[in-house]
Amino acid sequence: MTVLVTGGTGYIGSHTCIELIGAGYEVVIMDNLSNSTAQVLDAIGQITGKRPAFWEADCCDAQAVESVFAAHPDIRAVIHFAASKSVNESQAKPLQYYRNNLLSLIRILEAMQRHSAHCLVFSSSCTVYGESASQPVNEQTPLQPPTSPYGATKQICEQIIADSVKAGSGLRASILRYFNPIGAHASGLIGESPLDTPQNLVPLLCRAAAGKSGRLQVFGNDYDTPDGSCIRDYIHVSDLGQAHLAALTRLQSGKAESATEIFNIGTGKGFSVLELIRTFEAVNGVKVPYDIASRRPGDIARIWADTRLAQEKLGWKAHKSIEDCLQSAWLWQTHCTQKH
Numbered sequence: 001m002t003v004l005v006t007g008g009t010g011y012i013g014s015h016t017c018i019e020l021i022g023a024g025y026e027v028v029i030m031d032n033l034s035n036s037t038a039q040v041l042d043a044i045g046q047i048t049g050k051r052p053a054f055w056e057a058d059c060c061d062a063q064a065v066e067s068v069f070a071a072h073p074d075i076r077a078v079i080h081f082a083a084s085k086s087v088n089e090s091q092a093k094p095l096q097y098y099r100n101n102l103l104s105l106i107r108i109l110e111a112m113q114r115h116s117a118h119c120l121v122f123s124s125s126c127t128v129y130g131e132s133a134s135q136p137v138n139e140q141t142p143l144q145p146p147t148s149p150y151g152a153t154k155q156i157c158e159q160i161i162a163d164s165v166k167a168g169s170g171l172r173a174s175i176l177r178y179f180n181p182i183g184a185h186a187s188g189l190i191g192e193s194p195l196d197t198p199q200n201l202v203p204l205l206c207r208a209a210a211g212k213s214g215r216l217q218v219f220g221n222d223y224d225t226p227d228g229s230c231i232r233d234y235i236h237v238s239d240l241g242q243a244h245l246a247a248l249t250r251l252q253s254g255k256a257e258s259a260t261e262i263f264n265i266g267t268g269k270g271f272s273v274l275e276l277i278r279t280f281e282a283v284n285g286v287k288v289p290y291d292i293a294s295r296r297p298g299d300i301a302r303i304w305a306d307t308r309l310a311q312e313k314l315g316w317k318a319h320k321s322i323e324d325c326l327q328s329a330w331l332w333q334t335h336c337t338q339k340h
């Protein structure tokens, strides 16, 4: 069974490819390397013993997408990661975000239809829930108006998929709403390595601990949470990769109860920024130099997942602890530091 993984050299994509190859899938990666490098392919090869087929191409380019499907007529499923993912950048460059995230999905759906590839797993985000009054959020929790163009693209993409499924072209989709992916593969060979300065908490925390950047800025300690810092549901990226495998397996088995299914993919536990720093220091034996800074515009105080649906329907749950996550993140940081 051949699966096309768009954005497969990226952070979540590469960890998912390892799970797919391990389960016996033939993997074809399409990635424009806008936020990753082709070296990841060697690392995937080293870890799994199999280097996936790779096309350096942009999913917004209809001809390029067509070429990939034409070259691999056995593609029956797509896991679509390729997208821009920075909340901040999306506020500065909304058109780039709408164009890239919407157009790439549309091109992929069009090609899937032409080539009778009927199974889609889509990367969505818990950002679609916005600031919900009660926690944890489940898949029925009403969505809030998006707080950033990035969040808006995820809501619109979910709608595009639901409408395409309803149109009856045979498409079946699994939409995964990720919480906060962190950590790195246990081998220390792949991890999060954005080409630009990272903006997410854990890569910044690792860099501050390694003395590679200034002190970590904790964005706010005056939220209505037990220690005043924001609470998130941090999930190990390899657990997240396994969730994609479970979603794909369910789509292919025909067991899905509706043609579009939506799942929260998190751990069900929330940790505050300050708790995360303390746990990181304890498990890795290093200090994280940090300051309390003002709140970051657009941040919500707290969110964590109700994961019961994924457990029940996908037979999946996160296995790795917060300690595993933070140890692997630090291992990856130290490997990166040796390499660069």
Ligand code: UD1
Residues within 6 Å of the ligand: 085, 086, 087, 125, 126, 127, 178, 179, 180, 199, 200, 201, 202, 204, 216, 217, 218, 219, 220, 230, 231, 232, 273, 296, 299, 300, 303
């Ligand atoms: C958000 C989305 C998430 C999406 C991600 C894409 C929500 C709830 N989550 O993650 O679904 O996939 O963007 O990038 O909308 N922090 C600091 N200092 C820093 C960086 C972060 O204190 O230097 C804090 C933030 O205030 C936040 C937490 O760390 O409370 C996590 O931040 P980050 O890693 O950027 O992820 P989210 O913004 O939660």
